[in-house]
Amino acid sequence: MKSIDRRQFLKATAVISTVATVLPDVSNAADSSKAVIYVVHGRDITKMVAAGMEKLGGWAKFVKKGQKVTLKPNVAWISKPEQGADTDPVLVSECVKACKTAGASEVVVPEKSVNDWKQSFGSSGVLEAVNRAGGRMYALTEDKYFRKTDFPDAKILKQADVAIDVLDTGCLVNMPIAKSHSGTTLTLGMKNWMGSVKDRQFWHRNKLHQCIADCCTVIKPVLTIMDATRIMLTKGPRGPGEMERPDLLIFGTDPVAVDAYSATLFKKEPFSIEYIKIAHDMGLGCGDLSHVDVVKIEA
């Protein structure tokens, strides 16, 4: 019987210890490719935004100095902030201010409302909030605001007129509000881009869920901040419906993961929302929450 000599023993130890030290590194590497979302709970939106952005590495990581920032809140309806059909005005103004501070040359907020835009911008309080914070909000009412864009990786929505400020910007931030929806069960982040295209009627005629996912092959926000401070459980997207207060803001760079987590607030399986499933399958993000790091923060 041959016993291992010292040399062999040292070799083996070295290999094992290397493997042992490298292994956790490998699993860490796998973790860092995993989508991370930050779920901030609190009552003070200012503090919540600060806490969430701190975890994400600060606004400076997303906002390039001297470049334009485009924010896309949901201001589609005539609704008061407490009625939860439009993104909270305080959230929007906090982000406008932070982007300005981080060195953005200008902050634009283009929106194509479903209701009369003046009434929607006004009653939601978002126009006032943006104006006060030094941003510029405008309604996508004219053709000149759009550019015909090809969607090469899309299945159905091969081409669409998209808001130029959404396409050509240094930093695109999606700021949807989570609420129920009569057509798609839930309105979340990906669906919010319907307010940035000229012809949303096409989407309804041609498999709405697929079109929502298709749109996300081209419109890729660097960041999504989901307003789930109050959520409309019924009679969405317009309301007035039954409301609940989760008091949450959800931050993430993966739009599908943010939507998937938001769906759980309505006690829905993420993949039961068709466009989340399609987007996940198309590789636009991770909708499977077992593969998403959900970091909960109290602010």
Place this chain on the structure above:
Amino acid sequence: MIVHLTMRLTIRIIFLLLAAVFALQVIPRVVERKLESESLRNGGTGIISSDTVTGRSLALLLPALSPFSGIASAAARQSLGWVFLLGLPVFIMAILKGRWFCFHLCPTGFIAELAGKLRPEVKSRFVSMPRFNELLLFLALGSALFGYPLFIWLDPLCIFNGFFSVWHTPVTMVSLLPAIGLILIVALSIYRPNAWCYRICPLGISQELLGKAWRHIHSRKELASTQVEEGHKPELGLGRRLFISLIAGGVTGLAARNIVGKQYSIRPPGAIAEDKFTAVCIRCGNCVRACPKKIIFPDTGQSGIAGILTPVLRFDPEYCAEWCNECTKVCPTGAISRISLQAKNNIAMGTAVVAKQHCLAWENGQSCMVCDEYCPYHAIKVIKNDEVLCPEVDPEICRGCGFCQAGCPAETKAIVVQGKPQRTLPHVNLQGT
């Protein structure tokens, strides 16, 4: 050419310009814009609520000055509002001074007179024309008693007012139609000067007769002498003509009321019953111009021959907004009642009907439900059909505001509002209020 600017001419020009400013609703537009920018400058919302006084109602001043359309429409509606009082000054002036309004203020008369001056050589040929005006006036009054006043849209003030519909953008053939009245009067006045004022205009003759009647009460002799002067046969007196025309008007009015008004058009909110609407509406175009959504159009005949140029609603691409009641503020005859925003939002102008064969959900199994999404009143019932959500309309909630029709993405609109007698439905809480 030197125009001698007499006092009378100056007043006429000023009144004409003022009438045009009111008809075009310039003042509310300016006030609204000012309030809007002021609010935005102060960090406000820039929204003007529907109960803010912007002077929108000024538009009804000019047509309401006419006691002719005022009395006839009040008789037909069997009610008197404060707007009716606006006709009083002209009424009193007519009693005291006959055609005083015609000579000093009437903008249509002024335009007709100017047109007539193009051919001064034939200025008295109208005398040989029959007196249509008396017939029209008595027919109107007679039929008004039966709730269907005929010809009150011939009132010169509403014809003048209607002309300004040409500024309704986008300009189309339909928006130009209401202007035709004034153009015809100008054409007639060139062909036969004075014919409009002295042989057709029912407002002119009503003033003339009021003045005569007043004098008649004081002295029979004076009336007889004027009749001789104008070459009338004394045996066919005013009284008998009045009596015959009133009866004739009553019969035709009653017949017209029963023949037309069977089909229901979608009228502006607060419109009176359809069998009176086509008569009481004087086609002044105020509601058409007041609508910020531009969904009110002059009818080209869908609501029958009696409904030509009356306002009807069309919902593509806009709808009757739940934050607006502007059209109810400008009607001079009460064809559209003055109602609050909330009262307006409770009125069903019609009912939406789903055409399943065109519906993306019912026919193609698509997840759509835009109609439900858009409906401000939540009048769409969601039906599950083969696991697909499909729309159905609850007629007890639907206001016929047309937002579903405007938003329907189907190739052929799968949800369309149909006219119905207007009725008030229970209040629904609206988003944004």
